Amino acid sequence: MFYKENCRYFNTVNNNCYCNAGKITDSGCSPSCSMFELRNNINSLYQKPGEITKNTSRQETKYSHDKSMKGLLKFTNFTGFLLSRVIKELEGISLEEFKRCTGGREFLGQESTEYGSPETKDIRLDLVIEYDNSGELRLRIDTEPQTSQESYSEERDESYSLIARAVYYGAVLLATELQTEEEYHKIRKVYSVWICYERPVPGIREPVLRYSMQPEKEYRYCTKDKSGRDSIYTNRHKFDDGDLISIIMISVKDIENAVRSGKDGYKGEYNFDVLNDLNLLLSTNITNEERFEFYAKQSIDKGGSETVTVFEKSQMEIRTQADMITAQKNEIAAQANMIILQKNEIAAQNDMITAQNDKITAQNDKITAQNDKITAQNDKITAQNDKIAELISKIAELEAILNSR
Helix, strand or coil: CCCCHHCCCCCCCCEEEECCCCCCCCCCCCCCCCCCCCCCCCCCCCCCHHHHCCCCCCCCCHHHHHHHHHHHHCCCCHHHHHHHCCCCCCCCCHHHHHHHHHHCCCCCCCCCCCECCCEEEEEEEEEEEEEECCCCEEEEEEEEECCCCCCEEECCCCCCHHHHHHHHHHHHHHHCCCCCCCHHHHHHEEEEEEEECCCCCCCCCCEEEEECCCCCCCEEEEEECCCCEEEEEHCCCCCCCCCCCEEEEEHHHHHHHHHHCCCCCCCCCCHHHHHHHHHHHHHCCCHHHHHHHHHHHHCCCCCCCCCCHHHHHHHHHHHHHHHHHHHHHHHHHHHHHHHHHHHHHHHHHHHHHHHHHHHCCCCCCHHHHHHHHHHHHHHHHHHHHHHHHHHHHEEEEEHHHHHHH
């Protein structure tokens, strides 16, 4: 049994546990509770990279490592630094610029989002980011940490291609961005970025794999400008090049191998300095001291292991208050249901009493009918007795007449 204060849903002020389901429970901090999340571990809301790194073991399970990466990706500077190294439109932007274009907060507010319908496969997008640089550049980015995956095999129906899954995620991301009244020129390019700790395609050894939509050839416009006929790649008309979906697969294992070979030994096409940054950011072979130094040097997290800013506290308080309100609503709903049950029980008892009274009334009516019948019989007997008495009187008169003669 864990101590309650270890659970992030435990409120130390009133000693109640407010879990995700909005229930108040004493067992919410048990390891068997599906809502249990350690307060100071990798699942905690709004922790800085330094704190998450401090609480992350290099021997942690794949599941906990996946949770660790999801926590890191919520920190704006961490995700901004990562995406500026892999997304061409974001190359060279500062962390302050990335923060401004994604809401201006220290933590990215988006949570995982589920999409699906009775007719389609349900999916969960881990972290969807809306990037808007005052309308000049608008992107929609989904980041997915992937600590383990298996390639497609004809022998196993449950296997699949991670690339196919990533394309499907990107398509859902694109298909769900426009509101009802928005026109197609408002559409934003989408990126599906996967951080893979196993090779995304087992037979390919590349640190970063990229997939995108492109025209099959270099189409040219019929109209001319000063330099001649424009190619479709000049993007003279927005999105005529079809460049709306991009898939990026970051293979951490191949990044580690590339960095291990050294700058002189690396023969690949990718920028070695970028690979080195990604290695320090993502590799599980980096010590905490190296990671803290890198965070500070790149201004990702200057405070190292320092946590809980004013914004974090306010967010935690809002979450706690929301959980308390939800719990209170559920308690009120439960009380209302109990009152309804009690009313139904009283109504049933009243119906039973009414039925019993009706039965007694019927029995009384039957007794009254029987009494009426007896009274009628008594009246008949009385009439017969009166008739007999009258006959006796007449006989007596006849006898008196006979005796007088």
